[in-house]
Amino acid sequence: MNKAQVIHRLGPPDVMQWQDWPVPDPARGEVRLRHTAIGVNFADTYHRGGVSHPWKVDEPPVVIGFEGTGIVEGVGDGVTGFRTGDRVAYGIPPLGSYSEVRNYPADKLLHLPDTLDDRQVAALLMKGMTAHYLLHRTYKVEPGDTILVHAAAGGMGLILCQWANALGATIVGTVSTPEKVEAARAAGCHYPVVRPHANFVDVVREVTDGEGCAVVYEAIGKDTLQHSLDCLRPMGVCAAYGHVSGPPDPVDIIQDLGRRGSLFITRPAIMHYVARRSDLEWTARDLFKAIGEGILDANINYEYPLKDAVRAHRAIGSGKTLGATVLIP
Numbered sequence: 574m575n576k577a578q579v580i581h582r583l584g585p586p587d588v589m590q591w592q593d594w595p596v597p598d599p600a601r602g603e604v605r606l607r608h609t610a611i612g613v614n615f616a617d618t619y620h621r622g623g624v625s626h627p628w629k630v631d632e633p634p635v636v637i638g639f640e641g642t643g644i645v646e647g648v649g650d651g652v653t654g655f656r657t658g659d660r661v662a663y664g665i666p667p668l669g670s671y672s673e674v675r676n677y678p679a680d681k682l683l684h685l686p687d688t689l690d691d692r693q694v695a696a697l698l699m700k701g702m703t704a705h706y707l708l709h710r711t712y713k714v715e716p717g718d719t720i721l722v723h724a725a726a727g728g729m730g731l732i733l734c735q736w737a738n739a740l741g742a743t744i745v746g747t748v749s750t751p752e753k754v755e756a757a758r759a760a761g762c763h764y765p766v767v768r769p770h771a772n773f774v775d776v777v778r779e780v781t782d783g784e785g786c787a788v789v790y791e792a793i794g795k796d797t798l799q800h801s802l803d804c805l806r807p808m809g810v811c812a813a814y815g816h817v818s819g820p821p822d823p824v825d826i827i828q829d830l831g832r833r834g835s836l837f838i839t840r841p842a843i844m845h846y847v848a849r850r851s852d853l854e855w856t857a858r859d860l861f862k863a864i865g866e867g868i869l870d871a872n873i874n875y876e877y878p879l880k881d882a883v884r885a886h887r888a889i890g891s892g893k894t895l896g897a898t899v900l901i902p
């Protein structure tokens with residue numbers, strides 16, 4: 574019998590239980606796949622703990638997770654692009670990746686290039702596609718732009734720094750401890766700032782000769798968002814893509830955006846940017862190319878057996894992790 578980390582109620586990491594998980598034959602349009610590696614994302618803790626979850630509370634038992642690589646074991650009716658034995662990857666819902674075997678819609682699935690390693694892609698696909706749209710579409714980073722990346726040594730932060738550096742940006746990045754400074758710097762962050770010891774608003778102003786930065790990649794939320802707005806140049810963009818410290822206070826469009834200089838703020842989400850199959854494909858193609866060219870390193874610093882997912886969640890919930898975490902079935 575296949576096993577999975579099954580959740581019967583919302584709660585702390587140990588609500589995940591390692592138990593038998595029967596998987597039916599794939600339905601029409603679905604592929605059945607056996608995971609080779611599973612990506613762990615901060616959002617998984619929201620889905621487990623109840624901060625936000627794309628399933629109804631009366632729906633459990635459920636299996637969380639939405640990123641992984643695997644081998645196709647069977648295809649449902651109507652599937653044309655995939656065959657048994659194909660190496661595949663995915664990085665968007667539906668949930669269910671914390672499992673040995675699952676069914677997944679073929680129209681959201683990607684072929685895994687032969688040259689790329691399963692673990693590398695499981696660690697990078699969702700976060701890498703997010704970094705792609707943040708750096709190329711939410712705001713198009715140009716050579717010479719100064720940008721601010723919060724939590725620069727976190728999973729998303731390291732990817733944003735590596736890719737933005739390759740695009741020619743000057744990067745100010747915030748981290749919470751001196752130990753994380755070197756990791757951020759190694760990923761291409763030019764000015765790592767330890768919060769709250771140094772005021773990142775002052776650093777951004779200094780680096781930009783008082784003008785402010787073009788864009789803030791804001792993943793911390795409650796603790797930092799208002800200060801992030803103070804860092805922006807006129808018409809600058811705040812891409813508030815995460816809120817690890819809690820949801821930010823409401824933003825007043827006149828006081829907070831108008832008064833500071835016609836700022837833009839957006840709450841972008843990966844699902845919207847890759848909802849069309851064509852967008853998913855070109856985003857993934859660019860990402861796979863960047864991985865292949867060595868622009869992006871997965872920085873897999875934590876690897877747990879899938880049966881130990883509880884430990885992985887305790888670690889990322891502590892905020893002390895550095896880089897990516899993967900689960901191995």
Ligand SMILES: NC(=O)c1ccc[n+]([C@@H]2O[C@H](COP(=O)([O-])OP(=O)(O)OC[C@H]3O[C@@H](n4cnc5c(N)ncnc54)[C@H](OP(=O)(O)O)[C@@H]3O)[C@@H](O)[C@H]2O)c1
Pocket residue numbers: 614615616699700703724725726727728729730747748749750753792793814815816817818819841842843844889890891892893894895896
């Ligand atoms: N909108 C989207 O499309 C999208 C896609 C991917 C991720 N996200 C979001 O991006 C955020 C970061 O994701 P990630 O995968 O990079 O997470 P991660 O690897 O766990 O890193 C999060 C970092 O946030 C910092 N942090 C500050 N306060 C924290 C707290 N109270 N608890 C935990 N961490 C705290 C920590 O860095 P320091 O110690 O340096 O502060 C930590 O390393 C999450 O909110 C996630 O949901 C959004």
